[in-house]
Amino acid sequence: MDADDLSQLVREINDEGASYQDMADRSAAAGHPVSKPYFQKLGTNAVTQAPTPERLAGIAAGLERPLELVKRAAARQFLEYEGRELTGFSDDVRVIVAHLAGMSTDDARRWRAMIEADERARQQD
Secondary structure (H helix, E strand, C coil), X not given: XXXXXXXXXXXXXXXXXXXXXXXXXXXXXCCCCCCHHHHHHHHCCCCCCCCCHHHHHHHHHHHCCCHHHHHHHHXXXXXXXXXXXXXXXXXXXXXXXXXXXXXXXXXXXXXXXXXXXXXXXXXXX
């Protein structure tokens, strides 16, 4: 497994002085127990299946990091997914951006030129 974003996050917290047992204790105290051996496996990149949502909550508690950060790291590591958040925009805008993000640089530039030309034309009207 090449990507190890979540495993790297666990190692960073461990390097800061938190033991795997500390992580397990914190996850249990938060009501989402994750075992010490599981944190150890994560730290050595030995986990091969994506954690469940319940387990992600425990990992976040154990690492004392925001759940969204842990979810993004897990998505990169296990799903090869790189999220692009567009909160606050309409569905139409998010769909348009998603299409543009998948285009080549030349195609994206062409679309940008068309959008800017349309804006100039609307300003002249």
